[in-house]
Amino acid sequence: MSDYGWAPYVPVAQRRAQALKQLAKLKKKGLKAQPVKLSGRKIATSFWGKGWCDHMESFSDYANRLPRGRTYTRNGSVCHLEIQNGQIKAIVSGSTLYNVKIKISQLSQNRWGEVKRACSGKISSLIDLLRGRLDQGVMEVVADRRTGLFPLPGEMKFSCDCPDWADMCKHVAAVLYGVGARLDSDPEMLFKLRGVNHEELVDVSAAVADVTRKRSSRRRLAATGIGDVFGIDLSATVEKSEPSSSTTAKKTTDASSSGSPFPEKLTGDFIRDWRTGFGENQTEFASRLRVSAGSISQWERKGGETFGVHQRTRAALQKAWLLTSQ
Numbered sequence: 001m002s003d004y005g006w007a008p009y010v011p012v013a014q015r016r017a018q019a020l021k022q023l024a025k026l027k028k029k030g031l032k033a034q035p036v037k038l039s040g041r042k043i044a045t046s047f048w049g050k051g052w053c054d055h056m057e058s059f060s061d062y063a064n065r066l067p068r069g070r071t072y073t074r075n076g077s078v079c080h081l082e083i084q085n086g087q088i089k090a091i092v093s094g095s096t097l098y099n100v101k102i103k104i105s106q107l108s109q110n111r112w113g114e115v116k117r118a119c120s121g122k123i124s125s126l127i128d129l130l131r132g133r134l135d136q137g138v139m140e141v142v143a144d145r146r147t148g149l150f151p152l153p154g155e156m157k158f159s160c161d162c163p164d165w166a167d168m169c170k171h172v173a174a175v176l177y178g179v180g181a182r183l184d185s186d187p188e189m190l191f192k193l194r195g196v197n198h199e200e201l202v203d204v205s206a207a208v209a210d211v212t213r214k215r216s217s218r219r220r221l222a223a224t225g226i227g228d229v230f231g232i233d234l235s236a237t238v239e240k241s242e243p244s245s246s247t248t249a250k251k252t253t254d255a256s257s258s259g260s261p262f263p264e265k266l267t268g269d270f271i272r273d274w275r276t277g278f279g280e281n282q283t284e285f286a287s288r289l290r291v292s293a294g295s296i297s298q299w300e301r302k303g304g305e306t307f308g309v310h311q312r313t314r315a316a317l318q319k320a321w322l323l324t325s326q
Helices: 012-028 049-058 068-076 109-119 126-131 136-142 170-185 188-194 206-215 218-224 226-228 245-258 268-276 282-289 292-302 310-326
Strands: 078-084 087-093 099-102 156-160
Touching: 012 099, 068 170, 078 170, 078 188, 087 170, 087 206, 099 206, 109 136, 126 282, 126 292, 156 170, 156 292, 226 282, 268 282, 268 292, 282 292, 282 310
Parallel strands: none
Antiparallel strands: 078 087, 087 099, 099 156
């Protein structure tokens, strides 16, 4: 140790090598690492990701610490970042691995109610909401510095086991930027973090009216499927019947062709891992699988829980798995 209890500077390459060894040990103990990976120099590019980062940078109290954290995020030092209800858990590579926890206050019912009232009738699609395709008025409401969805400094409590005495050390700052990067691909995580249901912002009547305005008759609505209107796959319900023999044969074919069998039971974690393996956000991955982005969001929220889908949906996923696993 050097003076004042600080560890000597460790080059980034050396830190990464050390971090990989330490992470390997943690994985053996059950950690499912979710590193923050950037596709370019920009940490966030979406409405939600950029909105989060801009919000954090708007507070002068954070001005001195955020730049160091931004560097850490860009060089891949956020080895693990997990967003839960009201809490962020992360592991950041420094002189060693540091554990970071950020507690976020749940959005008050009054504040959430005001947001919903201000957005009432203005968001007709779950896909539009998650993609940030919102009119100017809605954008101003959800991103308002004081009354929007992003947390205020007083609503956040930071904890890091590094020797820095500051309330926001560079590791905490790196995690905050990492959240912005994560919201690019998983914007629904912001709502999970604040303890609210983002689907409550979608106006069902407006969605039906929008379809009607586009010359959608009752017959067309039935043919298109109400799930397509709202950006979700309503066929994602638990299967009560056993898989057919043809389905079983297809599984065998998939397994022998790709070397990695399609799982018998689907979980949200499987879908998330499949998607992140391509480095794609939910919208891009949904396009690849030819399903709605709302379906991907809905499935991934299941986490480790199993869920069922109709035979036709499962067959389509198996086909996609066969093609993408080759």
